[in-house]
Amino acid sequence: MAVRAVILAAGAGTRMKSDLPKVLHTVAGRPMISWVLKAVRAMEPDQIVVVVGANGDQVRPFLGDDTDVVVQEQQLGTGHATGLALGAIPSDGGDAILVAPGDVPLLVPSTLKELIGLHRRTGSAVSVLTAEVDDPAGYGRIQRDGWDRVVGIVEHVDASASQRQIREINGGVYVFDSGLLAEALPKVEPNNVQGEYYLTDVIEILGAEGHPLHALKTAPSETAGVNSLAQLARVGALMRTRLNEALMATGVSMQDPGRVYLDADVRIEPGAMLLPDVYLRGGTSVAAGATVGPDVTAEDSVIGPGAHVWYSVLRGAEVGEGVEVGPYASLRPGTVLRKGSKVGTFVETKKSTVGEGAKVPHLSYIGDAQVGRDANIGAGTITCNYDGIAKHETIIGDRAFIGSDTMLVAPVTIGDDAVTGAGSTITKDVQPGALALERSVQKEIPDYAARRRRRES
Numbered sequence: 521m522a523v524r525a526v527i528l529a530a531g532a533g534t535r536m537k538s539d540l541p542k543v544l545h546t547v548a549g550r551p552m553i554s555w556v557l558k559a560v561r562a563m564e565p566d567q568i569v570v571v572v573g574a575n576g577d578q579v580r581p582f583l584g585d586d587t588d589v590v591v592q593e594q595q596l597g598t599g600h601a602t603g604l605a606l607g608a609i610p611s612d613g614g615d616a617i618l619v620a621p622g623d624v625p626l627l628v629p630s631t632l633k634e635l636i637g638l639h640r641r642t643g644s645a646v647s648v649l650t651a652e653v654d655d656p657a658g659y660g661r662i663q664r665d666g667w668d669r670v671v672g673i674v675e676h677v678d679a680s681a682s683q684r685q686i687r688e689i690n691g692g693v694y695v696f697d698s699g700l701l702a703e704a705l706p707k708v709e710p711n712n713v714q715g716e717y718y719l720t721d722v723i724e725i726l727g728a729e730g731h732p733l734h735a736l737k738t739a740p741s742e743t744a745g746v747n748s749l750a751q752l753a754r755v756g757a758l759m760r761t762r763l764n765e766a767l768m769a770t771g772v773s774m775q776d777p778g779r780v781y782l783d784a785d786v787r788i789e790p791g792a793m794l795l796p797d798v799y800l801r802g803g804t805s806v807a808a809g810a811t812v813g814p815d816v817t818a819e820d821s822v823i824g825p826g827a828h829v830w831y832s833v834l835r836g837a838e839v840g841e842g843v844e845v846g847p848y849a850s851l852r853p854g855t856v857l858r859k860g861s862k863v864g865t866f867v868e869t870k871k872s873t874v875g876e877g878a879k880v881p882h883l884s885y886i887g888d889a890q891v892g893r894d895a896n897i898g899a900g901t902i903t904c905n906y907d908g909i910a911k912h913e914t915i916i917g918d919r920a921f922i923g924s925d926t927m928l929v930a931p932v933t934i935g936d937d938a939v940t941g942a943g944s945t946i947t948k949d950v951q952p953g954a955l956a957l958e959r960s961v962q963k964e965i966p967d968y969a970a971r972r973r974r975r976e977s
């Protein structure tokens with residue numbers, strides 16, 4: 521028995537009130553459709569068909585080349601969409617057709633496996649995934665007979681007041697016998713409040729014909745669908761709980777996991793500590809012994825072992841072992857902070873390397889620069905890297921001491937062990953070991969205050 525999967529993703533998603541196709545809204549940094557595809561791929565199905573709608577061109581790049589794409593021009597309902605998908609599936613009969621909506625990102629492979637297992641074991645015509653939820657509003661309700669057998673599904677909008685009391689909902693995930701599905705779909709009629717061809721009607725049709733139907737009840741958190749931005753936020757929170765609990769189980773500490781926002785591809789080693797209001801995005805990684813937060817946003821950045829990063833923003837930055845970053849540092853792309861270095865309060869860096877043990881503690885801009893090992897950059901130092909036309913490099917040697925408020929007008933090189941006097945504007949290279957001073961002579965007018973008072977009285 522081949523397993524073929526159909527993912528329904530053509531809906532306009534009008535309830536999202538957004539121009540972005542619904543299935544591209546992200547949960548933990550990944551479009552919803554990618555989550556569903558991931559769960560479905562884990563089943564190693566013989567075929568995956570994705571039904572996309574009018575905005576399908578936006579969705580296609582996220583589908584991978586192992587999927588067949590079918591376009592549903594008009595959203596006439598889930599039954600209609602499934603019928604179109606069947607057009608792309610060989611009609612050998614006897615296959616299991618797994619149908620899943622593109623808006624249930626919390627679906628997990630083990631549940632899909634169980635559903636397919638149930639279907640095989642029982643020789644069901646349809647096996648449907650259900651859940652008992654506290655707030656069933658918006659979902660289709662599972663109808664059972666006096667023997668607790670599934671007999672149909674009624675949509676929320678079509679349900680009577682008493683049917684709306686039912687708390688067992690349709691998760692929108694089913695396994696169908698391919699032959700029976702193909703027979704039943706043409707019998708579905710759009711006589712409901714929405715005037716749509718409901719896939720859910722197939723259940724009642726096949727049941728009434730005497731075919732066996734089965735349901736698998738799973739955890740409500742797996743079937744949560746996203747039809748609105750409020751539901752997207754709720755599902756995001758559930759995913760956060762799932763990802764963060766999995767990480768804590770490996771030995772990652774989180775003081776307040778509800779306030780740690782991680783993209784699914786972020787890697788964190790056991791022994792790392794994440795404090796509240798940390799957002800780690802894209803391919804960011806955090807090594808053992810590092811403490812990140814509070815208040816850190818890091819995108820595609822590497823945080824090394826034992827590093828301490830707080831109240832800061834990192835984009836495309838590499839933070840080495842034992843490095844200290846923040847508070848209030850902005851590390852822009854191309855920043856590399858070598859072992860034991862420090863980038864402190866109100867410092868911005870870009871396309872620059874700070875050498876081992878070097879310190880940029882306060883109020884600096886370091887751009888297009890190489891800072892040597894154990895160099896010290898005084899408060900307020902700025903690399904003037906841009907002349908209005910092009911960017912230029914600043915090279916600072918090992919153990920160099922840059923006095924506070926030095927302007928380093930690039931291109932310029934400061935030799936190893938060289939020193940610049942506070943307040944200097946350095947436009948020429950400084951030789952290793954030399955002191956460069958660029959200041960006017962300090963004048964002093966004695967008794968100035970008293971003389972001024974006399975003048976003004």
Ligand code: UD1
Binds near residue numbers: 530600601717744
């Ligand atoms: C659907 C089910 C409901 C179930 C819920 C679970 C039907 C009639 N209702 O309701 O019983 O509780 O899912 O989340 O099936 N789609 C298409 N083409 C269409 C219409 C929809 O591809 O013409 C796709 C959507 O993009 C979506 C999925 O099918 O991914 C489900 O459609 P949606 O409109 O979200 O259905 P619900 O009202 O949530």
Ligand code: CA
Binds near residue numbers: 621623745746747
């Ligand atoms: Ca839905």
